Amino acid sequence: MAAPNRSSQVAWGRDDLSQDPHGAPDKASRVRQMFSSIASSYDLNNRLHSFGRDQVWRRRTVALCGELQGRRVLDIACGTGDLAQAFVSAGAEQVVGVDFTEAMLEQARLKAQRLPGVSARLRYEWADALDLPFEDASFDVVSIAFGIRNVQRTEDALAQMHRVLRPRGALAILEFAEPPNRLLRALNHLYTGWVMPRTAALIARDRSGAYSYLPKSIESYLSPLSLRGAVESVGFDQVRQIPMTFGVAVATIARRMTV
Numbered sequence: 001m002a003a004p005n006r007s008s009q010v011a012w013g014r015d016d017l018s019q020d021p022h023g024a025p026d027k028a029s030r031v032r033q034m035f036s037s038i039a040s041s042y043d044l045n046n047r048l049h050s051f052g053r054d055q056v057w058r059r060r061t062v063a064l065c066g067e068l069q070g071r072r073v074l075d076i077a078c079g080t081g082d083l084a085q086a087f088v089s090a091g092a093e094q095v096v097g098v099d100f101t102e103a104m105l106e107q108a109r110l111k112a113q114r115l116p117g118v119s120a121r122l123r124y125e126w127a128d129a130l131d132l133p134f135e136d137a138s139f140d141v142v143s144i145a146f147g148i149r150n151v152q153r154t155e156d157a158l159a160q161m162h163r164v165l166r167p168r169g170a171l172a173i174l175e176f177a178e179p180p181n182r183l184l185r186a187l188n189h190l191y192t193g194w195v196m197p198r199t200a201a202l203i204a205r206d207r208s209g210a211y212s213y214l215p216k217s218i219e220s221y222l223s224p225l226s227l228r229g230a231v232e233s234v235g236f237d238q239v240r241q242i243p244m245t246f247g248v249a250v251a252t253i254a255r256r257m258t259v
Helices: 027-049 051-062 082-089 102-113 154-164 180-205 211-219 224-233
Strands: 073-075 095-100 123-128 139-145 164-175 236-244 251-257
Touching: 027 051, 027 102, 027 180, 027 211, 051 082, 051 164, 051 224, 051 236, 051 251, 073 082, 073 154, 082 095, 082 102, 082 123, 082 139, 095 102, 095 139, 102 123, 154 164, 154 224, 164 224, 180 211, 224 236, 224 251
Parallel strands: 073 095, 073 139, 095 123, 139 164
Antiparallel strands: 164 251, 236 251
């Protein structure tokens, strides 16, 4: 008998998403399952459904981290490696991308092999954002793009990021948000809540519910202001927030100032 297609396994059903998905006690395993289902088509859907803006947002986030020459970067929830590769392209000396979904890491490693000169400065490892296997104060920059709302406990993940970041190092969080303008917010809800889940699931041939989870997870997650408060609560300072594309995405940049 053939092995079942993993994209046919439901991670987020209608009943699950009728409530706050961030409160699910097994959220982590569901998130891993859904990303395993969509890994092979993840980049295609990102480009199509953001109209190519996702790469612009990543590059701008990298630029906001300042000088990268000689710097060591940890990219958490690296997915297929787009942000990690952007850090390498911007001149970082070494970039470590970590994720807890092996299927996403497989895609990231395949992409890195196709880029001459990248592999020497970039590596990918399995790791959980809530228990990072790195020494204290071992990175100059710690980043996470479109992943902070997917962790089981936001504050614990932020505390781990603070721990592994060197004093005066930069934290960079890129995450979706709800546009502040009422009309744009309504249009965004229509697109992300109705159009995108259908077309993205069709492209991915996905039945895990990943693209139904996406709009619900954004709507029910911390607002940018609340995320800023969570970042400050674990010891980060000099927090800035930069809206992108009318506030559809927001970069949160902060520094670890304490030893």
